[in-house]
Amino acid sequence: MHGFININKPLGMTSHDVVNRVRRISGVRRVGHAGTLDPQADGVLVVAIGHATRLIEYVQDDTIKGYTATVQFGTATDSDDASGQVIRTAPVPVVSTAQLQAQLHGFTGDILQVPPKVSALHHAGQRMYDLARQGIAPDLPARPVTVYSIELLSWHEGILRITVQCGKGTYIRALARDIGEALASAAHLSALTRTQVGQFFLQESVDLDALTPTNVSAHITSVTHAVADWPHYQLNAEESTHIQHGRRFSARHPLSGRVALFDERGTLVAIAHSDAESVVPVKVFAWES
Numbered sequence: 155m156h157g158f159i160n161i162n163k164p165l166g167m168t169s170h171d172v173v174n175r176v177r178r179i180s181g182v183r184r185v186g187h188a189g190t191l192d193p194q195a196d197g198v199l200v201v202a203i204g205h206a207t208r209l210i211e212y213v214q215d216d217t218i219k220g221y222t223a224t225v226q227f228g229t230a231t232d233s234d235d236a237s238g239q240v241i242r243t244a245p246v247p248v249v250s251t252a253q254l255q256a257q258l259h260g261f262t263g264d265i266l267q268v269p270p271k272v273s274a275l276h277h278a279g280q281r282m283y284d285l286a287r288q289g290i291a292p293d294l295p296a297r298p299v300t301v302y303s304i305e306l307l308s309w310h311e312g313i314l315r316i317t318v319q320c321g322k323g324t325y326i327r328a329l330a331r332d333i334g335e336a337l338a339s340a341a342h343l344s345a346l347t348r349t350q351v352g353q354f355f356l357q358e359s360v361d362l363d364a365l366t367p368t369n370v371s372a373h374i375t376s377v378t379h380a381v382a383d384w385p386h387y388q389l390n391a392e393e394s395t396h397i398q399h400g401r402r403f404s405a406r407h408p409l410s411g412r413v414a415l416f417d418e419r420g421t422l423v424a425i426a427h428s429d430a431e432s433v434v435p436v437k438v439f440a441w442e443s
Contacts, residue, residue, distance in 0.1 A: 155180060155182050155203055155204050155371060155374065156203060156204035156205045156206050156374075156377055157202075157203055157204070157206050157374035157375050157376055157377055157379075158188075158200055158201065158202055158203070158206055158213070158354070158374065158375050158376075158377070158379055158380065159176065159200075159201045159203065159360065159365075159370070159373050159374055159375070160198060160200060160354040160355075160358055160359045160360065160373075160375065161176070161198075161199045161200075161201055161359060161360060161361075161362055161365075162196065162197060162198065162199075162356065162359040162360065162361050162362070163191050163195075163196055163197060163198075163199040163348075163362065164196055164361075164362060164363075165193070165194065165195070165196045166193055167193060167362075168193050169187045169189075169190045169191050169199055170187075172187065172199055172201065172362060173185050173186060173187050173201060175362060175365075176201050176203070176365070176370075179365050179366065179367055179370050180203060180367070180370045180371075181367065182203050182204055184203070184204055184205075184207055185201060185202065185203055185207070186201070186202050186207045186210055187199055187200065187201050187202070187210075188200040188201075188202060188210045188213035188214040188351065189213070189214045189219070189351060191348055192235070192346070193237075194235055194236065194237050194346065195346040195347065195348060196346075196347050196348075197221075197346075197347040197348035197349055197356055197359075198348045198349060198350060198351050198354055198355070198356050198359055199348070200213050200351050200352075200354050203374060205377070205439060205440075206377045206380070208437060208439065209377060209380040209381075209425075212380050212381065212425070213351060213352055213354075213380050214322070215322050216322070216352075217351055217352025217353075218302060218319055218320070218321065218350065218352060219319070219320055219321070219322075219324070219348065219350060219351055220317065220318070220319050220348065220349040220350030220351075220355075221317065221318045221319075221320075221326050221346060221347065221348050221349060222307070222315070222316075222317050222346070222347045222349055223315070223316050223317075223318060223326050223329075223330065223343060223345070223346050223347075224313060224314070224315050224343070224344045224345035224346070225313070225314040225315075225316070225330040225333060225334070225341050225342070225343060225344065226312065226313060226341060226342055226343075226344040227246045227247065227312040227313070227314065227334060227337075227339050227340070227341045228243060228244065228245070228246050228312050228339070228340060228341075229242070229243050229244075229340055229341075229342060230242040230243075230244075230331060230334060230340035230341065230342055231342045232271060233270055233271070233327070233342075234270040234271075234325070234327035234328055234330060234331040234342055234343060235270075235327045235330075235342055235343040235344070235346075236342060236343070236344045236345075238342070242340045243340060244334075244338070244339045244340035245339060246311075246312035246339060247337040247338060247339045249309075249337060251306065251309060254306060254309055254314070254337075255306055257333065257336050257337060258304040258306060258316065258333070259304070260336065261301055261304060261329060261332065261333065261336075262301045262302070262303060262304055263300070263301065264298060264299075264300050265298070265299060265300075265301060266296035266297065266298055266299075267296060267297060267298075267299045267324065267325065267328050267329070267332070268294055268295070268296045268297075268328060269294050269297065269325055269328060270325055270327055270328050270331075271294070297323060299320065299321060299322075299323050299324040300320060300321035300324070301318065301319070301320045301321075301324060301329070302319040302320060302321070303317075303318070303319045304316055304317070304318050305317045305318075313344075314333070314341075317349070319350070326343060326346055327342070327343035327346075329343075330342055330343040331343075352380070352383075353379050353380075353382045353383065354379070360373045377422055377439075378414075378422050381414040381422065381425070384412060384413065384414045385409065385410075385411070385412075385413045385414070386413070386414050386415075386416060387405065387409060387413050387414070387415050387416070387426075387428075387433070388415075388416050388417075388418065388420075389415055389416065389417055389418070389423070390406075390418070391418070394417050394418070394423065397415060397423060397424050397426075397435050397438060398423075398438065400435055400438060401435075402432040402433060402434045402435070403432060403433055404431070404432050404433070405428060405432075405433050409428035409433060410428055410429070410430075411427065411428060412425065412426070412427055412428075412436075413425075413426050413427070413428050413433065414426075415433070415435075422439060423438065423439055424436070424437060424438045424439060425437040
């Protein structure tokens with residue numbers, strides 16, 4: 155049983171809670187998730203089963219994430235979301251839709267973002283949320299993140315609803331905080347739904363409560379879902395032998411960068427990197443073992 159389950163994580167559960175539930179339901183010990191989703195958020199949580207856990211890094215790090223977010227203006231919190239304590243209040247800004255859209259556009263592209271003071275990030279060997287419980291709130295340096303798009307859904311009585319597409323490491327609650335500050339106000343994230351992780355979309359997800367030991371296999375998608383938008387290369391018998399022994403080979407047609415290698419049966423057998431001279435295996439899979 156190898157592959158991914160696209161789960162619609164409910165509110166109130168940690169990502170680890172979901173992994174434990176899937177482990178019990180499936181009877182498979184080797185289970186992991188591709189990217190934490192906070193308990194205060196719901197939506198897409200990609201869970202890997204069996205050898206698909208070896209592909210988690212590619213789903214987690216190298217894919218576009220999509221969100222629908224609700225931002226409450228007037229108050230800022232120490233966690234930048236509704237779970238935190240209010241640390242500042244400010245008047246709700248009076249802005250037109252055009253002015254608001256212009257401000258949102260300023261948060262797109264390659265930007266620098268200061269992570270929330272309450273998070274799973276490490277600082278001085280401890281998680282930030284553990285430091286917060288001790289009353290310690292160190293200032294973190296800004297980190298580069300990429301926001302591909304922000305679309306305005308609605309703006310009414312201090313409540314902003316937006317959709318966001320972004321890359322690895324982007325905190326939507328930090329984005330909410332910064333949008334509030336940019337409008338000379340205060341704001342925090344009051345609701346968040348993840349709608350996309352790469353090739354996994356909310357409309358195709360399954361509710362956790364709908365999973366049972368008898369139907370779980372029907373909801374597992376192929377490991378190839380993780381590499382669906384990569385360049386593919388089909389190996390011949392000789393090339394397959396090279397790959398299974400971890401050896402490089404010269405491709406029969408030009409390849410460049412990261413590539414998914416398939417055998418003659420159409421099975422994903424390796425992740426490789428290709429340059430002008432050869433294809434070098436990075437990860438080799440033996441699914442039947």
